[in-house]
Amino acid sequence: MALTIVSTQVPTGDAPICDVMLEPYIVIKEGDGPGTACHVPDEGCLESGARFRLRSRWFRAMVHGGSAVCSVHPDREATIQCLLCLRAHAPAPLSFHCGPECLKEHWRMHKDDYHLRQYQNGGVENGYASNGSSYRNSSSHEEWVEVGRSRCYVPTAEDVGCVLKFECSIADSHRPYYQDMGGLCMGSTTARVRPAPQPPVRAIIPLRHLAVPKLRHEGRFTVLTYNILADLYATGDVYGTYCPAWALSWHYRRQNIIKELACYRADIVCLQEVQSDHYEDHVRDAMQELGYIGVFKKKTTEVYTGREMAIDGCATFYRRDRFALIKKYEVEFNKAAMSTANHFPEPQRNAALNRLSKDNVALIVVLESVAPMAARQKQLICVANTHIHANPEHSDVKLWQVHTLLKGLEKIAASADIPIIVAGDFNSEPGSAAHTLMVTGSIDKTHPETAHDPAQFLQTLLPVQHKLSLRSSYSAVFAGNAKDLAVQQQAMRMDPRTHEPLFTNLRRDYGGTLDYIFFTPTLLTPTALLELPSEEEVVRGNSRDSGLPNARYSSDHISLMAEFQLVIPFQLE
Template sequence: MSKESDIYNLGGIPSTSGSSPSNWDCSSVDNLNANNETRPVEYVPNLVLTHPIISLNSVATNFYNINFYHTSNYCYMGEYFQQSSNRHYCRTDKEHEIKNLEQRNGFTSKKQSSCWLLLLAIYFLLCISLSDAKENNCEEENNDQRLLSLRKWENVKNENQSNRPGFIFTVMCYNVLSQDLLSQHPYLYNNHNNVSLQWNVRWTNIFNEITKFKPDVLCLQEVQESHNKNYFSILETIGYSSIYKRRTGEKTDGCAIYYKTDLIQLVEHTSVEYFQPDISVLNRDNIGLIAKFSPKLHPTREFVIATTHLLYNPRRQDVRLAQVQLLLTEIERISYNAQSEGNYLPVILAGDLNSTPDSAVYEFITKGKLRYEDLSPRALKKGTSSFTGKLLVPAKLRITDNCQHADLLERRMKNEKLSRTKELSVIELFHSDKSNETQSNKKDVNTALHSTGTLTHNFSFKSVYSQGRPEINEGTTFQGEWVTVDYIFYSTKNYDVSIEGKFKLLSRYRLPTKEELLGINIPNSVVGSDHLSLMAKFKLEY
């Protein structure tokens, strides 16, 4: 077959045998003149003729943004085109035009070869990327499992432990991370697996952790109100009952205490609202929850458990200190018992204090005393040129610097016994759920009990864990680095930590050190919150 009669199938499909230029019908070709002679058109470099079926070559060519035209019954470059059986053919009139087309096809082939190389490179890059992603996922899963291996129960050695009978129970403290708060602060979780941040995944992990250990008392923080009703309430089907208090502002989360009803009975409970009108240091919506329990088999052996979630703002240590002053004042009211050892029932305080072991808040709780007047404003740091001064909580709340209600203290000294209802009518703390009606003929405040520049309290609290010791630097959450802000404290006889009171610490669920936690993100595939849970086993001696 001569070149003049060659059929060029630009779509890559060979011509039908027996066809010839003389058999072509070009009557509908627009580019013919009156004498049926070819009217050449201007050569368009970006024009590539292809078969309607897009081939790999056309895909590769598309990387160069070359335009594709499916032509039918048109003539370009003096070429006749006819569509036959979904194929595009061209016949040239002159040999030099055929050569021009051959050169053009050769140029396109080179471009297509380059495109194939580009496609191949992209393919390998995708393979490498997928391989890296798979490797990262494997590493992430290994870190998640490594975290579980770091946590185990460890017995507490105590030479003074006795063999006296008692009620043995476990307490879990857990900030479960409100999903609303997570959604409002997504930048805190940029390096996390998005799947692990979904509530249904997180709830499954939280529920699995709770049901795995089945603690007798659960102290929970950041429990979203809707989740408390629709998710955490399922714990009631496995033997728990609960009390709950939402924050007082617009936030949708709060604190909850769940307890096993077959072992423990609830004697009474109350909540503390840290928002107090017209007091600047107490203008936040955080709350505390306090419950008095007794073992079902020994109902006279009462004890108190409190939980709280203090303000987060790292710069406002003064606000957290004032919140603790209110909380301890209410714990003092609920736990006071003149017939008990030291006049108080045994107390456990568990929660997210948003304070590290080197903070003024931690020092105050564990040492029972803090001279704050010489500390810096707000941050309460030592060694600064400005000072807080003697005023922290105004005297109009009638809360002493020893964390007691001044009006109740006066009645105790007179041996007056007041009902809880009467107490609420005497104290000055504001509470949104109560009438807040107080006596108008109260005596003037005893200035010796207020604004002294030093805070004290009547409880000797000891931490279940070893926070603050440089050789055991534990972590409970990540805030730019792994830090400890969650605690379980329990009351002892005095601040000599070797002498315990009614509560005997038997064991604790180990917290990893900061070094062990490097490379681990939470929430993850096994941990449902951005805080680690804390657990301890106690014996309440009879």
């Protein structure tokens, strides 16, 4: 029996993209049989009993001639080069921009230490040194340098501007010296590797009109919330019509998301839709390298992805040089549903239980500052991170989940007079019953959404109230007399009726605000906000009917961040 490679193809679209995995499609045949997709294990695989192995090699070569491409917009020709990148010894292809406005918009990314440091060490790529074996093509005078020895390869910054070549052959372990069968080697060459579009760089907008005199700077901290779009929901059926497959892959998106989080350096980070296996394999370790400690709470129901079962949840990270974990509380709305349903007689009990039994969760942490933050005292801060039920036809469930979370926070507030942050994806638009309850403290039968009560449980709970005084952080843009131009520009990207952003979730078929950072205004004052992008900025470089995610924004949500100032010191008695 003999195996023969019929053909190889590296699917790259127009061109391979830096940091996007390349997986060649290989067709082999056995004897005189028909060609089929390759299922031969890799040469380095330890699988027992496999006689044949696939021997793979990746090479790169610099292509002479041709113009450089923009490092932010790979589909555009470069016209200007960033000198800061060159001084930092970053690879030259990452310093090119398509114009002065592009350079101006993204210069902070180049200045950021994290962004530059990843290119200063050089060294190993895919487990092989960049100065590995090489050979010269005498006909084209191109020198091919070996960069990888596995079937798949992830182009690095050193590959940008170069072409890649993939070669493979079948090795037979029964043959002496493990020689290639017939000495034949099949291969294919790609176009030039293009730099990956850089994640968005959004400015921090100071709220000087809300500054409190005589408050010390060490009493400030930042909170960021971000629904990062779990891979199990990032399907081509939903987003593939406007987001290229390589930009939708988790391998690409996770790098963009981590870069974005590293750029903002929030003290506390609340993430939603964090897939449990990705948290353990990638997100937790990446955040630890950035100086964070994380806690995670997964949902209570797994989802079949077509390949395996997966589950997502909420993850809260805090900078270990600023905070320490004092207490953690986990809220499973499924369990709370059983407690609520038991208050009703049959058959209303079963109807309420079926309606309220959703797999959503909330994660509450009480943090203590490592160093004194104000008045020479360490401070306690309570942060709730949640992802509320998404079905738009279940406004009654959303209201009940929010009310359940607030009742739990009331118990914490009763034991310690500490500032409270409630952040996350509430899947509720401004003015909805859930949002109104958060910011006003009560909901009664006059709200139109309370009429939607198919399980007949909501009417018995009304009026729904809570004793926490909460306010949405981005509403601070409209507080006071803001004369700062940057603040006024942010106000133009917000709804003047609801005092909330025009959107935090933007897909081709939907655009609206679902994410919030709420805080206790009697104990905290917002001093800065992460700027909101316009819809034009989000879809720039894409078709008009596109949305999120795309090559630059790696989730269908945008991140929100607020800086807060402690008004007075707080401590447990």
